[in-house]
Amino acid sequence: MVSAYAELEEDMRRRLGGRECLYVPSCRLGLYLALRHFCPRGGRVLMSPVNDDVILFVVLAAGLRPVQAPLDPRDGSIDPAAVPGSVWRGLSAVLTTNLYGNPDPAPDLRARCDLLGIPLIEDAAHAIGSTTGGRPVGTYGEAAVFSLSKHTGAKTGGFLALADPSLRADLTRARDALLHPARTASELAYLLRPGAEAAVRHLRLTGAARAALRALGREEREEIRMPLRADALARALPAAPALAPFHSWIRVDMHDYRIRPGAARLRRTRARLARLDTVLAAHREGTARLLESEYGPGGGPAQPLFRVPLLVEDRDAAVAALARHRITVGYLYDPPLDTYAGGAFTDPSPAPAAAARFARHALPVDPRRAARALTALRSAGIPPALPATAPGGAR
Incomplete structure (x- = not known):
């Protein structure tokens, strides 16, 4: 088992220029480990309001207070210049998002964190292969987390990357203390899932399959956001930092997020990771094409984005147009987290309009x-969203 981890870790270490990497069964568990290690209980963490709700619950489970950041309306990245000085001075850490693989301004955020003496933690779940400032995303922070469920399609596993290799032993022990033993039923379901999903796609039974998953308790989202269950969440907060009281929120979409992987799961993950460069090349080529369309901002070298957030005026109509061509849209984050969670569970953004606009118009393809996708949108007459105003009023 150790040798299997080591092979995966060495591959990721090479991609990050030698940065220490620790295998974790999920990105969300890796993020919990990082937040617990680097942030004091009760600390305040700046994060993006256009993000998966699971991440909000991971921050809460770590005993921290989420603080929602202003965003650049053009691409959904954090806008450091729009964060008031009073907010900066009250932070214990900054958590990037790198939404859909588009980098947050890590060099600027790194400089600000250094001035404040606080850690930068990079959520690079969508951003394997993305770069900023001439360096890979995930090499600016004290810690970074990567997902193997996204570009690799392994649907399991991830990495916690560390700037300080001397922390590896402590974080390995912390990881192992949180892991549950491998389960035969979970491993079998994991191995059978790709074939079942392929059959569903071939038979066009997606709606029926999702209904069946919901009935079995494996599909818990009927809307974009999972149910908040505010009363239950308020009862869980005093128990933080701890995973167990928040398990019903953190497990959504990935019930085995803290299960120790079996040998078959690791073999499939290694095979998927070995093909990553080919996948990244395809993502980069498609990203360039989409960004240069009337729905994208265009310009600049293309990153190998996991999803490209095209900006459309009527997203519901665009989703329906793509569905008619058997193209499924996922990874929507609307409404923003401060609207979703309210002031009881997060500090709202001091400038929420850009996040609301981006969340409403972004169509991740x-x-x-x-x-x-472009053929489907154009043939349906889907108009692009009107140009957004950049930070500072530029276009």
């Missing part, structure tokens, strides 16, 4: 489906 798989870049490997670029040609088909």
Whole structure:
């Protein structure tokens, strides 16, 4: 088992220029480990309001207070210049998002964190292969987390990357203390899932399959956001930092997020990771095509985005147009987290309009489906969203 971890870790270490990497069964568990290690209980963490709700619950489970950041309306990245000085001075850490693989301004955030003496933690779940400032995303912070469920399609596993390799032993012990033993039923379901999903796609039974998953308790989202259950969440807060009281929120979409992987799962993960460079090349090519379309901002070298957030005036109509061409849209984050969670569970953004606009108009498209997606949108007459105003009033 140790040798299997080591092979995966060495591959990721090479991609990050030698940065220490620790295998974790999920990105969300890796993020919990990082937040617990680097942030004091009760600390305040700046994060993006256009993010998966699971991440909000991970921050709360770590005993921390989420603080929602202003965003650049053009791409959904954190806008450091719009964060008031009073907010900066009250922070214990900054958590990037790198939404859909588009980098947050890590060099600027790194400089600000250094001035304040607080850690920068990079959520690079969508951003394997993305770069900023001439360096890979995930090499600016004290810690970074990567997902193997996204570009690799392994649907399991991830990494916690560390700037200080001397922390590896402590964080390995912390990881192992949180892991549950491998389960035969979970491993079998994991191995059978790709074939079942392929059959569903071939037979066009997606709606029926999702209904069946909901009935079995494996599909818990009927809307974009999971139910908040505010009363239950308020009862869980005093128990933080701890995972167990928040398990019903953190497990959503990935019930085995803290289960020790079996040998078959690790073999499939290694095989998927070995093909990553080919996948990244396809994502980069499709990203360039989508960004240069009327729905994208265009310009600049293309990153291998996990999803390309096209900006459309009527997203519901665009989703329906893509569905008619058998293109599924996922990874929507609307409404922003401060609207979703309210002031009881997060500090709202001091400038929420940009996040609300981006969340409403962003249409995340798989870049490997670029040609088909553009054909579907154009044939349906879907108009692009009006240009957003950049920070500072520039266009």
